[in-house]
Amino acid sequence: DSLTKIAGKKSIDAIPKKPEPGIAKEEIAFKGIPLDQPNQTDKLMAICAETKDNLEHTSYGIKFDNKCKASSNGHVWFRVSYGPMDQASMSFKLNDVGALVNVSHTLDRHAVLALVTVLTEKYGPPKIEEDEIQNGFGNKFDRQIFSWVDQKGNHITIHSRHNKVDQGHFEIESASEVLKSV
Numbered sequence: 001d002s003l004t005k006i007a008g009k010k011s012i013d014a015i016p017k018k019p020e021p022g023i024a025k026e027e028i029a030f031k032g033i034p035l036d037q038p039n040q041t042d043k044l045m046a047i048c049a050e051t052k053d054n055l056e057h058t059s060y061g062i063k064f065d066n067k068c069k070a071s072s073n074g075h076v077w078f079r080v081s082y083g084p085m086d087q088a089s090m091s092f093k094l095n096d097v098g099a100l101v102n103v104s105h106t107l108d109r110h111a112v113l114a115l116v117t118v119l120t121e122k123y124g125p126p127k128i129e130e131d132e133i134q135n136g137f138g139n140k141f142d143r144q145i146f147s148w149v150d151q152k153g154n155h156i157t158i159h160s161r162h163n164k165v166d167q168g169h170f171e172i173e174s175a176s177e178v179l180k181s182v
Helices: 003-009 009-014 041-050 109-123 175-180
Strands: 057-059 062-064 075-082 085-094 099-106 127-134 141-150 155-159 167-173
Touching: 041 085, 075 167, 075 175, 085 109, 085 175, 099 109, 109 141, 127 155
Parallel strands: none
Antiparallel strands: 057 062, 075 085, 085 099, 099 167, 127 141, 141 155, 155 167
16 A cells, blocks of 8 residues: 555556466466356357367268257257367256356377466466376376466366376366366
Protein backbone atom coordinates (compact mmCIF):
# COMPACT_ATOMS: atom_id res chain seq x y z
CA ASP A 1 0.00 0.00 0.00
CA SER A 2 2.84 2.39 0.82
CA LEU A 3 4.42 1.84 -2.58
CA THR A 4 1.07 2.43 -4.28
CA LYS A 5 0.69 5.76 -2.42
CA ILE A 6 4.18 6.88 -3.47
CA ALA A 7 4.27 5.64 -7.08
CA GLY A 8 0.57 5.44 -7.90
CA LYS A 9 -1.52 2.40 -8.87
CA LYS A 10 -0.92 2.79 -12.63
CA SER A 11 2.85 2.77 -12.12
CA ILE A 12 2.68 -0.34 -9.95
CA ASP A 13 0.36 -2.13 -12.41
CA ALA A 14 2.78 -1.30 -15.27
CA ILE A 15 5.63 -3.24 -13.62
CA PRO A 16 5.94 -6.57 -15.44
CA LYS A 17 5.04 -9.41 -13.12
CA LYS A 18 6.97 -12.66 -13.25
CA PRO A 19 4.42 -15.46 -13.65
CA GLU A 20 4.35 -18.02 -10.88
CA PRO A 21 5.07 -21.51 -12.27
CA GLY A 22 1.91 -23.56 -12.51
CA ILE A 23 -0.53 -20.66 -12.20
CA ALA A 24 -2.34 -20.29 -15.53
CA LYS A 25 -2.38 -16.73 -16.83
CA GLU A 26 -5.87 -17.28 -18.25
CA GLU A 27 -8.84 -19.53 -17.60
CA ILE A 28 -8.27 -23.13 -18.70
CA ALA A 29 -10.67 -24.27 -21.41
CA PHE A 30 -10.66 -26.80 -24.25
CA LYS A 31 -10.66 -25.14 -27.69
CA GLY A 32 -12.82 -22.30 -26.36
CA ILE A 33 -15.20 -24.53 -24.40
CA PRO A 34 -15.24 -23.45 -20.75
CA LEU A 35 -15.13 -26.16 -18.08
CA ASP A 36 -17.92 -26.76 -15.57
CA GLN A 37 -20.43 -24.66 -17.53
CA PRO A 38 -23.72 -26.36 -18.48
CA ASN A 39 -24.97 -26.88 -22.03
CA GLN A 40 -21.60 -27.31 -23.78
CA THR A 41 -22.45 -30.60 -25.53
CA ASP A 42 -23.35 -28.97 -28.86
CA LYS A 43 -20.08 -26.99 -28.90
CA LEU A 44 -18.05 -30.13 -28.24
CA MET A 45 -19.93 -32.06 -30.93
CA ALA A 46 -19.32 -29.20 -33.39
CA ILE A 47 -15.56 -29.60 -32.77
CA CYS A 48 -15.98 -33.33 -33.36
CA ALA A 49 -17.79 -32.73 -36.66
CA GLU A 50 -14.87 -30.64 -37.98
CA THR A 51 -12.98 -33.91 -38.65
CA LYS A 52 -14.43 -36.02 -41.46
CA ASP A 53 -13.21 -39.32 -39.95
CA ASN A 54 -15.31 -38.66 -36.85
CA LEU A 55 -18.46 -38.57 -38.97
CA GLU A 56 -17.84 -41.77 -40.92
CA HIS A 57 -14.84 -44.05 -41.22
CA THR A 58 -13.88 -47.63 -41.93
CA SER A 59 -11.49 -49.64 -39.80
CA TYR A 60 -10.54 -53.26 -40.58
CA GLY A 61 -13.38 -53.38 -43.10
CA ILE A 62 -16.01 -52.32 -40.55
CA LYS A 63 -17.88 -49.09 -41.20
CA PHE A 64 -18.33 -46.88 -38.16
CA ASP A 65 -20.91 -44.15 -38.05
CA ASN A 66 -20.93 -40.74 -36.47
CA LYS A 67 -18.84 -40.51 -33.27
CA CYS A 68 -20.15 -37.00 -32.66
CA LYS A 69 -22.83 -38.05 -30.20
CA ALA A 70 -22.45 -38.01 -26.44
CA SER A 71 -23.37 -41.30 -24.79
CA SER A 72 -25.90 -41.50 -21.99
CA ASN A 73 -23.06 -41.70 -19.44
CA GLY A 74 -21.48 -38.51 -20.83
CA HIS A 75 -18.38 -40.18 -22.27
CA VAL A 76 -17.32 -39.61 -25.85
CA TRP A 77 -14.08 -39.97 -27.75
CA PHE A 78 -13.08 -38.67 -31.11
CA ARG A 79 -10.14 -37.44 -33.15
CA VAL A 80 -9.22 -33.79 -32.83
CA SER A 81 -6.22 -31.58 -33.51
CA TYR A 82 -4.92 -29.88 -30.39
CA GLY A 83 -1.76 -27.82 -30.22
CA PRO A 84 0.98 -29.78 -31.98
CA MET A 85 -1.09 -32.98 -32.09
CA ASP A 86 -2.87 -33.75 -35.35
CA GLN A 87 -5.90 -36.02 -35.18
CA ALA A 88 -5.28 -37.20 -31.62
CA SER A 89 -7.85 -39.64 -30.21
CA MET A 90 -9.09 -37.87 -27.12
CA SER A 91 -11.55 -38.91 -24.46
CA PHE A 92 -14.11 -36.41 -23.16
CA LYS A 93 -16.46 -36.50 -20.20
CA LEU A 94 -19.58 -34.36 -19.89
CA ASN A 95 -21.60 -34.27 -16.69
CA ASP A 96 -25.39 -34.62 -16.44
CA VAL A 97 -25.99 -30.93 -17.33
CA GLY A 98 -23.72 -31.02 -20.39
CA ALA A 99 -20.70 -29.37 -18.77
CA LEU A 100 -17.27 -30.46 -20.01
CA VAL A 101 -15.42 -31.83 -16.97
CA ASN A 102 -12.55 -33.94 -18.35
CA VAL A 103 -10.39 -34.28 -21.46
CA SER A 104 -7.61 -36.86 -21.68
CA HIS A 105 -5.21 -38.39 -24.17
CA THR A 106 -2.34 -40.88 -24.08
CA LEU A 107 0.67 -39.20 -25.66
CA ASP A 108 3.62 -40.55 -27.57
CA ARG A 109 6.75 -39.63 -25.59
CA HIS A 110 8.01 -37.44 -28.43
CA ALA A 111 4.81 -35.34 -28.30
CA VAL A 112 5.12 -34.40 -24.61
CA LEU A 113 7.58 -31.51 -24.88
CA ALA A 114 5.89 -30.07 -27.98
CA LEU A 115 2.56 -29.95 -26.11
CA VAL A 116 4.22 -28.49 -22.99
CA THR A 117 5.76 -25.77 -25.18
CA VAL A 118 2.40 -24.81 -26.73
CA LEU A 119 0.61 -24.79 -23.36
CA THR A 120 3.44 -22.74 -21.81
CA GLU A 121 2.92 -20.10 -24.49
CA LYS A 122 -0.80 -20.00 -23.71
CA TYR A 123 -0.90 -20.44 -19.93
CA GLY A 124 2.58 -19.44 -18.74
CA PRO A 125 5.31 -21.58 -17.17
CA PRO A 126 4.15 -24.90 -15.69
CA LYS A 127 4.89 -26.25 -12.25
CA ILE A 128 7.32 -29.11 -12.82
CA GLU A 129 7.66 -32.08 -10.50
CA GLU A 130 10.27 -34.80 -10.98
CA ASP A 131 10.07 -38.39 -9.82
CA GLU A 132 10.84 -41.91 -10.99
CA ILE A 133 8.72 -44.77 -12.20
CA GLN A 134 9.71 -48.40 -12.45
CA ASN A 135 8.82 -50.95 -15.12
CA GLY A 136 8.10 -54.63 -14.55
CA PHE A 137 11.79 -55.51 -14.92
CA GLY A 138 12.79 -53.14 -12.11
CA ASN A 139 14.33 -50.53 -14.41
CA LYS A 140 13.80 -46.98 -13.19
CA PHE A 141 12.98 -44.04 -15.44
CA ASP A 142 12.81 -40.31 -14.76
CA ARG A 143 9.39 -38.73 -15.07
CA GLN A 144 8.37 -35.09 -15.24
CA ILE A 145 4.89 -33.92 -14.33
CA PHE A 146 3.94 -30.54 -15.82
CA SER A 147 0.87 -28.83 -14.39
CA TRP A 148 -1.14 -25.63 -14.53
CA VAL A 149 -4.10 -24.52 -12.40
CA ASP A 150 -6.33 -21.51 -13.04
CA GLN A 151 -8.16 -19.19 -10.64
CA LYS A 152 -11.27 -21.42 -10.71
CA GLY A 153 -9.32 -24.58 -9.82
CA ASN A 154 -9.30 -26.18 -13.30
CA HIS A 155 -6.15 -28.26 -13.90
CA ILE A 156 -3.99 -29.33 -16.83
CA THR A 157 -1.51 -32.13 -16.14
CA ILE A 158 1.01 -33.72 -18.49
CA HIS A 159 3.04 -36.76 -17.42
CA SER A 160 6.18 -37.41 -19.49
CA ARG A 161 5.73 -41.12 -18.65
CA HIS A 162 2.51 -42.74 -17.52
CA ASN A 163 1.28 -46.35 -17.66
CA LYS A 164 4.09 -47.33 -20.02
CA VAL A 165 7.58 -45.86 -20.01
CA ASP A 166 7.27 -44.88 -23.69
CA GLN A 167 3.92 -43.12 -23.24
CA GLY A 168 2.95 -39.84 -21.64
CA HIS A 169 -0.46 -38.63 -20.57
CA PHE A 170 -2.36 -35.36 -21.00
CA GLU A 171 -5.42 -34.41 -18.95
CA ILE A 172 -7.61 -31.39 -18.39
CA GLU A 173 -9.82 -31.61 -15.30
CA SER A 174 -12.49 -29.14 -14.29
CA ALA A 175 -12.52 -27.79 -10.75
CA SER A 176 -15.53 -30.00 -9.93
CA GLU A 177 -13.68 -33.15 -11.07
CA VAL A 178 -10.59 -32.17 -9.09
CA LEU A 179 -12.74 -31.77 -5.96
CA LYS A 180 -14.25 -35.24 -6.51
CA SER A 181 -10.79 -36.84 -6.45
CA VAL A 182 -9.67 -35.12 -3.24
